[in-house]
Amino acid sequence: MIIEIDSLVKTYTLGGSVIRALDDISFQIEEGEKTAISGPSGSGKSTLMHIIGCLDQPDSGRYILAGDDVSRLSGNRLAEIRNQRIGFVFQTFNLLSRCSALENVELPLLYMGKHSARERAAEALRTVGLADRMRHEPNQLSGGQRQRVAIARAIVTDPAILLADEPTGNLDSKTGVEILDLFGELNAQGRTVLIVTHDRDVAKRCPRQLHLKDGKILDNHQPSGD
Amino acid sequence: MLFWTIVKIAFRSLFANKLRSVLAMLGIIIGVGAVISMLALGAGAQKQVIDQINAIGANYVIVRAGQSGLHGVMTGIKENLTLEDGEAVLDEVPGLVRMAPVVQGGAQFKYYNKNTRSTIQGTSPDYLAIRRYEIDKGRAFTDHETKRMAHVAILGPVTVENLFGRSEPLGETIKISGINFKVIGVTKSKGDQGFYNPDDQALIPFTTAMKQLLGVTTVREIDYEAETGADIDKVLKDISAVLRPRHRLRADTPDDFEIRTQAQFIDSVSSVTRTFTILLASVAGISLFVGGIGIMNIMLVTVTERTREIGIRKAIGAKNRDILSQFLLESVVMSCLGGAIGVGLGIGVAQAIQRFAEFATLVQVSSILLAFSFSAAVGIFFGLYPARRAALLNPIEALRYE
Numbered sequence: 001m002i003i004e005i006d007s008l009v010k011t012y013t014l015g016g017s018v019i020r021a022l023d024d025i026s027f028q029i030e031e032g033e034k035t036a037i038s039g040p041s042g043s044g045k046s047t048l049m050h051i052i053g054c055l056d057q058p059d060s061g062r063y064i065l066a067g068d069d070v071s072r073l074s075g076n077r078l079a080e081i082r083n084q085r086i087g088f089v090f091q092t093f094n095l096l097s098r099c100s101a102l103e104n105v106e107l108p109l110l111y112m113g114k115h116s117a118r119e120r121a122a123e124a125l126r127t128v129g130l131a132d133r134m135r136h137e138p139n140q141l142s143g144g145q146r147q148r149v150a151i152a153r154a155i156v157t158d159p160a161i162l163l164a165d166e167p168t169g170n171l172d173s174k175t176g177v178e179i180l181d182l183f184g185e186l187n188a189q190g191r192t193v194l195i196v197t198h199d200r201d202v203a204k205r206c207p208r209q210l211h212l213k214d215g216k217i218l219d220n221h222q223p224s225g226d
Numbered sequence: 227m228l229f230w231t232i233v234k235i236a237f238r239s240l241f242a243n244k245l246r247s248v249l250a251m252l253g254i255i256i257g258v259g260a261v262i263s264m265l266a267l268g269a270g271a272q273k274q275v276i277d278q279i280n281a282i283g284a285n286y287v288i289v290r291a292g293q294s295g296l297h298g299v300m301t302g303i304k305e306n307l308t309l310e311d312g313e314a315v316l317d318e319v320p321g322l323v324r325m326a327p328v329v330q331g332g333a334q335f336k337y338y339n340k341n342t343r344s345t346i347q348g349t350s351p352d353y354l355a356i357r358r359y360e361i362d363k364g365r366a367f368t369d370h371e372t373k374r375m376a377h378v379a380i381l382g383p384v385t386v387e388n389l390f391g392r393s394e395p396l397g398e399t400i401k402i403s404g405i406n407f408k409v410i411g412v413t414k415s416k417g418d419q420g421f422y423n424p425d426d427q428a429l430i431p432f433t434t435a436m437k438q439l440l441g442v443t444t445v446r447e448i449d450y451e452a453e454t455g456a457d458i459d460k461v462l463k464d465i466s467a468v469l470r471p472r473h474r475l476r477a478d479t480p481d482d483f484e485i486r487t488q489a490q491f492i493d494s495v496s497s498v499t500r501t502f503t504i505l506l507a508s509v510a511g512i513s514l515f516v517g518g519i520g521i522m523n524i525m526l527v528t529v530t531e532r533t534r535e536i537g538i539r540k541a542i543g544a545k546n547r548d549i550l551s552q553f554l555l556e557s558v559v560m561s562c563l564g565g566a567i568g569v570g571l572g573i574g575v576a577q578a579i580q581r582f583a584e585f586a587t588l589v590q591v592s593s594i595l596l597a598f599s600f601s602a603a604v605g606i607f608f609g610l611y612p613a614r615r616a617a618l619l620n621p622i623e624a625l626r627y628e
Contacts (some may be wrong), residue, residue, distance in 0.1 A: 098238055098242055
C-alpha cells in the first residue's frame, strides 16, 4: 500500500463561515496504480492534492505515504518528503524560465544534495523523449515539450508517486493525448500515478477514478478488469 | 544544495536584470568609493605632516626657558637657563646623545650695498645634526671655532639670495649688526615651516652670538637628541629632576622651563588628522548604509517578483534554509560586487585627487579590507529581511501567485 488515507478532515474559515473542504475522507492506493481524482471546482480535489503532495497538512485524520505517517511533520521534513517521494506535474508546467531543460530536471537532485545530478537528469530527459532538447530553455520549447521536461523533473528522483494536477489543461487535445500516453508508459513501468482533473475524458483513461463532491468521495470506481 | 550552484543562480539572476542590479549596487559603489578615497586623503595628509615634522629634526627634545603658567599660558620668560644647566642635563640624563644650546635674535645683515633683516641662531655644530640641516655649499663651523669665538656664519639659501643675488657667497665677508662675519657655508633648503623659516637665517657659534652680538649669559633653548628607542617619558622626568633643584624650585612651584618633544608634535598632528579622518569616514559610512537600503529595496522587489519561482522550488523540495541562502547570497554577491567596483573607484578617485588637486593620498590595505568587509556585512544585514520573507512563503500560495 503506497497511500493510506484515513478520515481526513480539512476546514477553512472564509469570511466567518467554516468550509469543510475535506469531510472525513478515507481511501487507499496500491503501488503501481493509475488513479484519477476528479470533481468540479470547489469539490475539495485541490485541497486533497495539496495534502497528498505534502504541501499542506490535514486538520485531523491520518495520511500514510510509503509506510510513513506524514500527516504531522514539520515544514522541513515535509520539504524532504516532497523532494524524495513526490513528483509534481503542474498544469502550467512551472519550469524555471532562466534555466535549461537539463538544469530544471537537475534541480530536485541538487536539493537532495546529489553530486552526480547531471547524468541522472539527462537520463530522465531521454526517458520522456527529449534527448535532443536538453540545452534549450523553456521559452524555446513547445507546450508539450515543456510538460515533458516537467515530467522528467518529476521522475528524476524516482519518487513513490507521480502527482499531476490537470497536466493537459494548457495543451491542445492532440498533445494532451501524447502526454497522457506518456503517463500510461510510466505507469506501465511500475510507477504509481495520480492525475487530478475535472476533465471526464482524462479521468476515463485511468483504470481507477475517485470522484469528489463537497468534500466527500462520491464514487470510488475500482478497476474490475476494463 | 551545493554552494557553487547557489552562487551560479545568484549571478544568473543578477545578470538577467543588469540595469536594475547596477542601480541597486550604485549606492554601495559610491559608498565604498567614498570610504576608500576619504581614508586615503586622511592618511595622506597625516603622512605628509609627519614627514614634515621628521624633516625638522631627529628624535629631538627641546628644553626652553620660560614658565608655562596657569592653563598653559606663558606668563613671562625668566632668563635663567644656562649652558651649565644644559651640560648637567646631558651628563646626568641617560638616553641623550648630544646637545646644542641656542640663542636667537634679529639683526640687520649687510653686504656692500645690500641690506636685509634676518635672524641669527647662535649654536654649536651639533645643532645641524639634531635639526637635520644639510650643507649645500662650503662647510659647517667646528667646535674649535666655537671655542675661540670665530666670526663665521652659515647662511640659509633665502638669505644668500637676498644678500648676494646670483654671485658666490663663500669666502665673502658680511656685516651682522655691524660686525664682520665670514660666510663659510650655505644650508640646503628645508622649506618654510610657517612659524619660522629655517632658510632665512644665519647660523653662527653661540659663543660669538652671546658675548658679541646679543650680550646675554643665558640661552633661549637647549636642543638634545635622544637615542633611538629611548623612553621619552622617562627622559622628560629625568630632565625635570635635574633642572628643578638647579633652579631651586620648591615642590609646589611650577617648572620655569618647558620641555617639548618631537613625539608630542606628532601626537598632536595625529589627533587632528584622526578627527578629520573619522569625520570623513563617517560621512562615507552613511552613504554605505544608504546603499544597503537600496539593496534591500531591490531584494524585496525581487522576492515579490519571483514568488512563483519560490513556490516551484519549495514544491520540488527546497527547504526554508535553501531559499534563505539563495536570496541572502544574491544580496551578498550584489553588495560584494558593488564593493569591489567601489574599491576600484575609490583608488581611482584617490589618485585623481593626488594628481589634479595635489593633495597627498595614501590608499591603505586596511581601509580596502575595512570597506570591503563592511559592504559584505551590509549585504548580509540588508539581505536578511527580504531573504527571510522569501523563505517563509507558503508554497501553495506562492504557486498560485501570478
